[in-house]
Amino acid sequence: MNRLTLGSIDMYQRWLSPLKGFRCAHAALFGGESCSAAVRRLVSEQGLLGGRGEIAARFQTCRQAYGHLAAARTSGGGVQGVCCCGPVPIPFRCG
Incomplete structure (x- = not known):
């Protein structure tokens, strides 16, 4: 189970994470x-x-942390969207 989990994380980090263009909210x-x-x-x-x-x-x-970033977004903090990957909503910026 640990190997499967680590392999899944490796695939996420290599293929999906670069596409979203932003780190997790934390x-x-x-x-x-x-x-x-x-x-x-x-x-x-x-x-x-x-x-x-x-x-x-x-x-x-x-x-x-996402809640804090979302609050900053509504007050002009620059976060422009959210990519939901599993249980963690991930804000991102465009441009």
């Missing part, structure tokens, strides 16, 4: 590693089941 707001990189690290270190609590917490924090 990385956009706080900097540091993206959610896919954080989850990949957690699965590598702890396994999918062992890291499930930290993975869920990361996605929750990313959802909260």
